[in-house]
Structure formats: structure tokens, C-alpha cells
Amino acid sequence: MNASSNVSNVEIANKIASTAALFRKYFPDASVNFSPWDNSNNESMQDSIDFAFHFPGWSPLIECRAILLQLRIENDNNGRVPKLLGIIMRGMIVPSERWRVATIGDWEMTGTHLPQKEQKDNLFLVCKELYKLFSTTSAGNKN
Numbered sequence: 001m002n003a004s005s006n007v008s009n010v011e012i013a014n015k016i017a018s019t020a021a022l023f024r025k026y027f028p029d030a031s032v033n034f035s036p037w038d039n040s041n042n043e044s045m046q047d048s049i050d051f052a053f054h055f056p057g058w059s060p061l062i063e064c065r066a067i068l069l070q071l072r073i074e075n076d077n078n079g080r081v082p083k084l085l086g087i088i089m090r091g092m093i094v095p096s097e098r099w100r101v102a103t104i105g106d107w108e109m110t111g112t113h114l115p116q117k118e119q120k121d122n123l124f125l126v127c128k129e130l131y132k133l134f135s136t137t138s139a140g141n142k143n
Contacts, residue, residue, distance in 0.1 A: 004034040006049050011081050015133060016049065022129050023053055023069065026122040027062070030055055036068060048072050049082075063113040064091030064098045071130065084134035087127050091115065103127050 003020075007013045020032040036052035049071040058065050068090045073082035091099040091111065099111025101123065109120060 001048060001050060002035040002037055003049050003051050015081055018133055019049075019069075019071070019130060020051065022133065023051070023067075023126055026126055027053065027055075027067075027119075029059075030067070047074075058093065062091060062115045062119045064093055064115075066092045068092055071134075081134065084131060087130060089123060089127070101127075103131075 003016045007016060024030055030053035033052040033054060036050055051069040053067045055065055070088040071084055072086040074085055087103040089101050090097050098113045099109055101109040
């Protein structure tokens, strides 16, 4: 589900904004899209928070024009910050996927055109910091 559609309270809004800021910390040229999908009542997407990050043109270092970031969540619909179960990132060019990494299993990056080592390392740092971000709550809202 689009990140913009997941905002149900201040803390979730903060986590979504912090996710965008965290990604841009490592990839400052990227612009964020909080609504990468046409969410025409697609119930199968209820268990994710989705972002797209677009680069100005094709980036040879990261081997793509955009990165689709999906935070797979356990959403119990109680208004609290959802539990982060895993992360899927896909490097995209129109019309195909260039690479993919999932944080379930061995965190192996696969694809036809992988990012350069520094960018690959930064993508893994983003994932690690996202787990930290979603494991913390504000003082007034303990999970």
C-alpha cells in the first residue's frame, strides 16, 4: 500500500517521513514518491508500506532510474506502528527490474545489473537503519 495511504496517526506519519529522510541520507539525489501505486482497492497490498525513489536520469553507480522500496509489515490495525517483517528493494528502469534485494534469508542482491559496491553497501545500511527505526516508539506509544 502506498506510504501516503498508511498514515493513521502521528507516529506512523513520523516513521514514513523518517524512512524517506533516511533513504535520502545515503542517496541525496533521489526524490521520493509516497504513492507509487494505483491503489484501486488492492487488498493484497495491505501488508506493505511502499515508496519509490527516483533519480535524475539513469544512475550508472546504482544501475537504475528508480528504486521501489517495500516495507513488509505485520499490520494489526490497532493504530500502533506496525512491526517491520522485511524489506524488499528493487532497482528499476522502464520497463524492467535490474536488481532486487530482500532482507528475508541471506540478504543476497540478485539481478542482471548490480549497483557498485559503495551503493550496494549503502542500500544495506538503509535496510539496517529501517529495522532500528521501526523498532522504536515514542514515549507516549509503547508497543
